[in-house]
Amino acid sequence: MRKISQQKTSARWFTKAGRGWMRAGEKAAAVLGIAIFAVLYVIVFAPTAIIMKLSGKKFFTPEEANAESWFVSRSQLPATLEWMKRQW
Numbered sequence: 772m773r774k775i776s777q778q779k780t781s782a783r784w785f786t787k788a789g790r791g792w793m794r795a796g797e798k799a800a801a802v803l804g805i806a807i808f809a810v811l812y813v814i815v816f817a818p819t820a821i822i823m824k825l826s827g828k829k830f831f832t833p834e835e836a837n838a839e840s841w842f843v844s845r846s847q848l849p850a851t852l853e854w855m856k857r858q859w
Contacts, residue, residue, distance in 0.1 A: 823830065848854060
């Protein structure tokens with residue numbers, strides 16, 4: 772009988788330790804995730820934005836040089852049953 776109670780006690784201890792370890796891991800992952808994305812921003816995105824700004828080039832411009840927006844007007848298609856079937 773004594774061995775059984777020791778096994779239950781050790782199993783409870785491992786369960787509590789495992790839950791605590793999981794909580795610690797979740798907190799560490801949250802902190803590290805923020806740190807990794809901050810470093811990524813500083814190393815990749817910020818210099819790229821600065822280079823694009825200094826070069827004066829506009830990499831994403833509308834198709835027509837004098838267009839003010841990206842909106843492209845299209846003619847309205849007739850709403851037929853065949854057109855509805857081809858949507859998916």
